[in-house]
Amino acid sequence: MSRIDIGRDMRSPQTTAATPEGFYSYADDPHTGDICAQLADALEQKLRGELTEDEHKAKKRELKIGAHFYTPHAHFEKHYKSSDGGPVASGKAIIDLDGCLNFEQLYVDHLKGREQQLGINMVNISISRSGGHVLFDIPDGLTLQQAQRWMAHQLGDAPYDAAVHELERGIFIPCRDYILYIDEQRMFGDELHPAVLSPEEIAR
Numbered sequence: 001m002s003r004i005d006i007g008r009d010m011r012s013p014q015t016t017a018a019t020p021e022g023f024y025s026y027a028d029d030p031h032t033g034d035i036c037a038q039l040a041d042a043l044e045q046k047l048r049g050e051l052t053e054d055e056h057k058a059k060k061r062e063l064k065i066g067a068h069f070y071t072p073h074a075h076f077e078k079h080y081k082s083s084d085g086g087p088v089a090s091g092k093a094i095i096d097l098d099g100c101l102n103f104e105q106l107y108v109d110h111l112k113g114r115e116q117q118l119g120i121n122m123v124n125i126s127i128s129r130s131g132g133h134v135l136f137d138i139p140d141g142l143t144l145q146q147a148q149r150w151m152a153h154q155l156g157d158a159p160y161d162a163a164v165h166e167l168e169r170g171i172f173i174p175c176r177d178y179i180l181y182i183d184e185q186r187m188f189g190d191e192l193h194p195a196v197l198s199p200e201e202i203a204r
Helices: 020-027 030-047 053-064 103-110 144-154 184-188 199-203
Strands: 005-007 015-017 069-071 092-098 120-125 131-137 179-182
Touching: 005 020, 020 184, 030 053, 092 144, 103 120, 103 131, 103 179, 120 184, 131 144
Parallel strands: none
Antiparallel strands: 005 015, 005 069, 092 131, 120 131, 120 179
8 A cells, every 4th residue: 555645626625545547647647748748838937937935835825726736745544635535644755845946957966866865756856947856765764854864964955845754745636747866666565675874863
C-alpha cells in the first residue's frame, strides 16, 4: 500500500492511495498541461513587468483551482482532511522552494547523482514554474520539520517555505516535463529507505 495519496481536485478533496498509473494519469492529463502552460505564461508576464506581484499571485490562485494534487506527508484511511480514519503519517517530507527561479540549476549543483544516498523520491519544478519541490524519506532520528531543514542544508541552505509541514498538506501534481527525477519504488512503495545520518548530523 502506498504511503501517500492522490486527489483530483482541491475543491472537493477526496483521495485514493497513490499508484504510478494514477499519478502519471494526472501528470499527463491535458488539464495539467494547460494549467502549467498558462502559469508559465503568467510568470513570463510578471518578469516582463506586465503583471505586478499581486496580480501574478492572483493569477496563480485562479489557475491552480482544479489542479490535481498529492499528499506527501500522509495517507488517509477514509477521507482526506477527515478526523475519521486519518491521517497516517507517510514517513516522507517535502521541501518547497517557492520563488526559486534557478531551482533546476540548484538541483544539478547540489542533489543530482546523490538521490539514492539522500532517500529522494522525486524532484520537480512546481506547476507555477517559479520554484520546485524535493520529496524524500525522513531520516531516522529527525522530525518532519527537522528533516526539511536537513534537506535545505543539502541544497546549500536554500530558503524554503517552513509552513509546509502539515500532514494534510496537498501539493499540486506537475506535468511530466517538470519532473526532474523520480524513484517510483520509493515514492509509491510501502518501504522507507531514508538517508543514514551520523549522530552529529542528527544533533545539528
